[in-house]
Amino acid sequence: MATRARRPERREEPLSRERIVEAAIELLDTAGERGLTFRALAERLATGPGALYWHIAGKGELLDAATDAVVAGTLTAGPVDAAPREATRALALGVFDAVEAHPWIGAQFARAPWRSPMLRVFERLGRQVQAIGVPEAAQFTAVSALLNYILGVAGQNAANARAHQERQPDTDRAQFLGAVSASWAELDPDAYAFTRNVAEQLRDHDDREEFLAGIDFILTGIAVRHGPTGTAPS
Structure with missing residues (x-):
């Protein structure tokens, strides 16, 4: 029947x-x-x-709208009335986590860098850089350095996660990093002296902590060079 x-x-x-x-x-x-x-x-x-x-109207508009929706949620999730440094760290980590959860966002940022989703992040970073006291002539450079670091590291982290899932789907992150760390430790000691030396750090590192440490490096450099007191914030 x-x-x-x-x-x-x-x-x-x-x-x-x-x-x-x-x-x-x-x-x-x-x-x-x-x-x-x-x-x-x-x-x-x-x-x-x-x-x-x-x-x-089409797939391009749909991708823009989806990216904008995720980014908008990230921007409203940060702390209220936070100091510029903490607000910047929260924003950066929010974007990092968003790209990790939605890897397709990274490609959208790269494809359309000056559309609304990217401009939301750029604007928010710019306001924090202004609040730090960076002179107007240096604000674009400071924001660009932060934005490029955030998107670069977030995108690479998402790409690494996808590669791990595709190549070694039966291993967890710790096993994967352990295998890479072990391979680094066996590299030629003359050609890869530094890489061999940090192999153990690769095994135990936390991606989010390393990401925030990089943000702190940039913020400290901005504050030392352009902050109102000429010293790094505590």
């Missing part, structure tokens, strides 16, 4: 731009950018692809 094809479950919420973006984020997290198609999104929302175009 022939069976009828199962119809998609009827959506309980009315279709809206916000609901489409939310579903797109979920799809991007599970299937990546290649898996984000209007057909797949329509199936997830139990609607037709044509209905989506009433709210979103």
Whole structure:
């Protein structure tokens, strides 16, 4: 006896731009950018692809909107009335964690560096740099240094995690780093003296702590060179 094809479950919420973006984020997290198609999104929302175009013009706009939604959530999650240094550290760590949780964001930042999501981060960093007391002529350089470090390290960390999952899916992070550390320790002592020396540190390091340590290096340098007192903040 022939069976009828199962119809998609009827959506309980009315279709809206916000609901489409939310579903797109979920799809991007599970299937990546290649898996984000209007057909797949329509199936997830139990609607037709044509209905989506009433709210979103195309995939590029959808990716921008999804990135903007995640970044907006990151910017509102930081401490209220924090000192500039702590506010900058919180913002940087928020972006780091967001890219780790949603690796596709890193590619979006690189693809469209001057669109709204990136500008949100750039603006927030700029206000903290101004609050530190950096002279106007040096503010762009200071913010660029912070932004490039944040996006570079966050993106590389996400890429490393993906590579680990693809190449050694049956090992956890500690096992993976232990294997890399052991391989570093066996390198030629003349050609790789420094790398051999820090091999054990690689095994035990924490990515988030190392990331924040780098932020502190940059903030201390900014404060020493451009801060109002000429000394690093405590």
